[in-house]
Structure formats: structure tokens, C-alpha cells
Amino acid sequence: MNILHIDSAITGDASVSRLLTAEIVAKLKAGRRDATVTYRDLAEGVPAIDNDWFHAVRQSPETPTADQQALIDVSDRFLAEVKDADVLVIGLPIYNFTLTAQLKNWFDQIARAGISFRYTAEGPEGLMKGKRAIVAYAAAGTPIGSELDFASGYIRHMLGFIGITDVEFVPADGLAFDRDAGLARARTALDKIAA
Template sequence: MHILHLDSAITADASVSRQLTADIMAKLTAQGTPTVTYRDLNEGVPAIDTTWFQAVRVGTDSPTPEQQDRIATSDALLAEVQAADVIVIGLPVYNFAIPAQLKNWLDQIARAGVTFRYTADGPEGLLTGKRAIIAYTAAGTPMGSDLDYASGYLRHMLGFMGITDVTFVPADGLAFDREAGMARAQAALDQIAA
């Protein structure tokens, strides 16, 4: 088994999502020694731009050094996802949505013809057979509420690329009742099979 472990919180050691992804990883690795790739998205994932679009989406026979850099970055992020059987994602909710660095990661890997394609029957995800486990944390945004623009979006994007086996470990409402929020997360974590 190959696990891709992604963190995106900006709060360093105070991060609940980082704590939960570590707990998820401990559970997944307790019964064996899988290959693990770790990436801290907070260390920087470039936003896509016109240079990225021209290099990656349009393609060119003789890319400039700047375009080659964009291609290499996107290809490296994509290769990590393609190699993974399980993807563990830390999803702290900021301003009711996913962190910018997690959005940048999704933009880098959502590549037509590689992770999805359009068919006569509609879009088809190409990253099938993978499992995602998401540590959802929020101070005041209940998961699944009308205020939650994060969990549904992330589930949709993963599904659009073919990852439909998605499990959430939610620790929400932490600003109001941290103990109850952490208890909800622990209950979800207890249900995860290694």
C-alpha cells in the first residue's frame, strides 16, 4: 500500500487537522509498513497561471525554462497522486472554504486527459481505485451545513477525478465545544479500517 499524506494547515503544531492526519496515519500504518509520501502544502504549491496553462494544458514543443518549471511541478504533484492507493488530507476550514494551498494542489492535479476526461456520457474520472480519508476541522463551521463550502467541494473534486471512496473524520464546532468536536472525530476515526 502507498499512502499520500497531505497537510495544509497554517497553524503548525497547534493544528487539529495535522493532529488528526497523524492519528489517521498511525491507524493506517499500525498493521504494516506501507510506502508513505508526505507533503506539507503549507510549504507552497504554486497557483496555476497563464504560464502554467500554456505549458501544461496547451502544451508546447519547445517550452521555455519557466514553462518547464511549471510542468515539472505539476507532474511531480500528479505522480504522487497516481502512485497512491490512499490519500490522507488535512482539511482545516478557513473562511468557510478550503485553504488556498489545497485549492492550488487540486488545480495542479486536475488535468484533462490525465486525471479526468470528457466523454459523450459526460466527465469521467481517471484516478479510480483510490481511497481518500479527510480530516475536516472547523472552529465554527459544522460539516455538511449550509455554511460548509469545503467538504462538498473537496468531495466533488476528488470524485470528478475518479476518487469516490471518500471518508471524513470531522472535528467541527471546536470553538464552541472542543471536547465534543474531538469526540466526533475520534468516533469517525474508530470506524476507519486499516
């Protein structure tokens, strides 16, 4: 089993989503000698897509310049990690009611027509099928699934868009009001997730 472990919180050791992703990965690895983990810390930076990225990556020039090739290589690396994974463990800290900019940038980098999805007469089809995603949702005051939560639905949609429809959430919300209770709820959800 190949695990892609993704964190995006900017709060370092104080991050609940980082704590939870580590616990999820440990549970998945327990008793599995074949498990491998690729770790990606998006807080270290994920380039936002822009006009240069569009011309390099989306338009795929036959002879890209060195700068264009560098942009293509970054996107290709992110995509290769997803392709190689059986399970994605994603930390989803909530800032201002939504996901981090770095996590949004990561989705922009991997949503590529003809590689992670394709357009068909029936609509878009995800090409990263057969994978599982476990998302550690951590929020100070945004309850998961509430009208204030603009992140969990987006994550589920984007993963489904690229073909990953087996998506589970480990939610730790209400942390600003009762951190211990929020963590207890998350760990109860984690206990129910099959390794």
C-alpha cells in the first residue's frame, strides 16, 4: 500500500490537522510491512497557477523553454505522487471558512485534462480511480458540513472530479470552544476507519 501524506497547515507543531494526519498514517501502516509513505508538506510552498503556467502546462508546447519545463516538472511531480498512491491522507485545516491557499494551489496543479480527468460527451470523467482519500478536517469554529464550511464539499468535489470517490473525513471541529472534545470526536471517527 502506497500512502500519500499531505499536510498544509501553517501552524507547525500546534496544528491539529497535522496531528491527525500523522495518526491516520500510523493506523494505516500498523501491521502492514508493505506500506510506503510519500510525505508532501504544502506549507513549504505550492506555486499558484498563472498565465505562464497555462502556456507551459495546459498548452504543452512541443519545445518548452527552460522556464516552461520547470513549471511542467513541478506539476508532473505532484501528479506522479497522486498516481502512485493507493491512499491519500490529506490535512484540511480551515482558515477563514475554507481550505488553505496551498491546498487549493495543489488541486490546481493536479487538475489536468487528459491526465487526471478527461472530458466526455457525458461530462468530465476522473482518471485517478481506485484510490481512497482520508481527510483530517480541523477547525476552530467552523462545524463540518455547516453553511459556513466551504472546504469539505470542495475537497470531496475536487477529489471526485479526478476520480477519487472513496472519501472519508476525520473531523475535529469546535476546537476554539473545547479542544479536547474536538479531538475526541476526531479520534472516534478515526477508530471507525478501516486500516
